[in-house]
Amino acid sequence: MTAATVTARQSFVETTARATVTARKIAFSFRNVTKRFGDKTVLQGIDLDVHDGQFVAVIGKSGCGKSTLLRLLAGLDRPTSGELVHAGETGDQKRTRIMFQEPRLLPWARVGANVDVGLTGIARGAEVRQKSLDILAEVGLADRSEEWPSVLSGGQRQRVALARALVGHPRILALDEPLGALDALTRIEMQQLLERIWLDKKFTAVLVTHDVAEAVALADRVVVIDSGRIALDLAIPMERPRRHASPELAFFERQILDQLYQQKTP
Amino acid sequence: MSRALQSIGRSAIGWLLPALLLVGWEIASRAGVISANVLPAPSAVGAAFWKLLLSGELLENIRISTLRALSGFVVGGAIGFGLGLANGLSALSRGLTDTTIQMIRNIPHLALIPLVILWFGIDEEAKLFLVALGVFFPIYINTLLGIQGVDPQLVEMGRIYGMSRSQLFTRVILPGALPSIFVGLRYALGIMWLTLIVAETISASSGLGYMAMQAREFLLIDVVVLSILIYALLGKLADALARSLERLSLQWHPAFQNV
Numbered sequence: 001m002t003a004a005t006v007t008a009r010q011s012f013v014e015t016t017a018r019a020t021v022t023a024r025k026i027a028f029s030f031r032n033v034t035k036r037f038g039d040k041t042v043l044q045g046i047d048l049d050v051h052d053g054q055f056v057a058v059i060g061k062s063g064c065g066k067s068t069l070l071r072l073l074a075g076l077d078r079p080t081s082g083e084l085v086h087a088g089e090t091g092d093q094k095r096t097r098i099m100f101q102e103p104r105l106l107p108w109a110r111v112g113a114n115v116d117v118g119l120t121g122i123a124r125g126a127e128v129r130q131k132s133l134d135i136l137a138e139v140g141l142a143d144r145s146e147e148w149p150s151v152l153s154g155g156q157r158q159r160v161a162l163a164r165a166l167v168g169h170p171r172i173l174a175l176d177e178p179l180g181a182l183d184a185l186t187r188i189e190m191q192q193l194l195e196r197i198w199l200d201k202k203f204t205a206v207l208v209t210h211d212v213a214e215a216v217a218l219a220d221r222v223v224v225i226d227s228g229r230i231a232l233d234l235a236i237p238m239e240r241p242r243r244h245a246s247p248e249l250a251f252f253e254r255q256i257l258d259q260l261y262q263q264k265t266p
Numbered sequence: 267m268s269r270a271l272q273s274i275g276r277s278a279i280g281w282l283l284p285a286l287l288l289v290g291w292e293i294a295s296r297a298g299v300i301s302a303n304v305l306p307a308p309s310a311v312g313a314a315f316w317k318l319l320l321s322g323e324l325l326e327n328i329r330i331s332t333l334r335a336l337s338g339f340v341v342g343g344a345i346g347f348g349l350g351l352a353n354g355l356s357a358l359s360r361g362l363t364d365t366t367i368q369m370i371r372n373i374p375h376l377a378l379i380p381l382v383i384l385w386f387g388i389d390e391e392a393k394l395f396l397v398a399l400g401v402f403f404p405i406y407i408n409t410l411l412g413i414q415g416v417d418p419q420l421v422e423m424g425r426i427y428g429m430s431r432s433q434l435f436t437r438v439i440l441p442g443a444l445p446s447i448f449v450g451l452r453y454a455l456g457i458m459w460l461t462l463i464v465a466e467t468i469s470a471s472s473g474l475g476y477m478a479m480q481a482r483e484f485l486l487i488d489v490v491v492l493s494i495l496i497y498a499l500l501g502k503l504a505d506a507l508a509r510s511l512e513r514l515s516l517q518w519h520p521a522f523q524n525v
């Protein structure tokens with residue numbers, strides 16, 4: 001069995017999850033995608049449809065191929081076989097942004113100028129400045145646009161990277177463990193910020209993470225990858241905002257951990 | 267107010283040691299510990315300075331030497347920078363030229379002086395050629411190293427955001443290579459003076475090195491010492507200029523903040 005969709009217990013489906021409310025347009029599809037590096041198969045026969053505006057978390061042990069999946073999605077690598085279909089208008093692939101574990105800010109550009117990078121080829125002149133300032137205000141850094149990145153904290157740098165990714169209004173935001181290097185408290189703050197902005201902008205979010213609690217706290221749907229295949233595809237039909245460490249979330253966490261460590265669900 | 271005084275104090279502290287040396291040297295000369303035939307007193311050197319300054323000879327020689335140094339620097343620096351860029355950006359260009367350049371680099375450029383005199387005589391071209399050759403290598407190597415050392419993650423980021431090749435160069439690669447390029451620049455300035463002094467001492471009919479050699483022939487030891495001191499000051503001046511340029515263009519660098 002390569003994929004299993006586990007529906008949540010009836011008691012958790014009291015309220016309709018956001019994913020079912022939004023129009024069920026497909027944002028992108030992986031069709032039988034395989035990726036090999038040399039003779040090592042990293043992803044094998046991946047089939048995945050993600051709806052427009054859905055928040056998908058991809059989880060797995062390190063080396064399972066989850067980051068490769070994201071790089072394929074962002075167009076940084078090409079599949080060895082199979083295809084990746086971006087639905088919607090042409091140029092959608094260009095509107096896919098990726099955020100990494102490291103903020104990857106230009107140290108020689110001020111915060112505002114770093115956000116401007118996100119508008120390369122999209123806007124020009126005074127419009128760029130205004131858009132950058134607006135998005136910086138949304139991530140809570142309105143007054144830091146003239147600072148050098150080196151004076152910011154790790155969490156603030158990652159917020160600048162988020163602003164840079166979002167300023168061009170991407171349809172799809174790919175997140176490659178963007179909170180992995182942050183301390184636990186900053187991470188929770190960032191999760192809330194990410195959720196708020198996602199609810200506001202309605203883009204499709206694909207979050208690669210190794211943190212099961214983070215995945216169930218943020219995502220509509222959790223995809224578990226094991227040895228290059230989709231081992232579990234789990235819907236999380238929970239109302240937002242979600243409370244950290246609530247028993248309902250713990251139920252989903254348990255299912256994912258069981259799958260990861262190959263134990264039987266009781 | 268006190269902060270301004272502090273900053274003056276910080277920059278003055280570097281001059282404390284040279285000033286003490288000068289005072290000690292003067293005292294030793296006056297006491298007869300140092301014979302005037304070996305090393306004239308600073309006051310004697312000062313007198314020689316004043317005399318040469320009034321006659322206009324000193325300024326003329328400084329002007330000629332500076333002009334030579336700078337023109338050699340511009341020629342050698344431009345070629346080194348250009349080749350460093352080309353070899354940093356293109357594997358083909360690097361494969362084609364790097365081996366040759368590394369081979370030439372291992373010849374001490376001052377060893378070419380006899381050959382250069384045969385080629386160019388003792389005219390301006392000879393000095394220009396030697397300075398340019400000496401300056402070329404530090405600029406070339408550090409430009410190349412700087413470009414190769416640019417964080418590939420930042421380059422990938424630039425590509426993802428759709429930067430064109432020229433945008434990638436001006437916004438990511440060049441600024442990333444700049445700290446290393448400045449190291450090359452400062453090193454090259456030192457080599458520039460060194461080469462020029464040697465070249466002028468061996469063969470010239472004007473300039474600071476020539477002035478020192480002339481003075482040696484007439485046993486004017488105060489002028490010889492004066493020339494050496496002027497070299498030290500000019501070298502320091504060039505380095506200070508490079509440093510302020512560095513500070514200006516590397517404001518983003520944590521090493522240049524709050525200093």
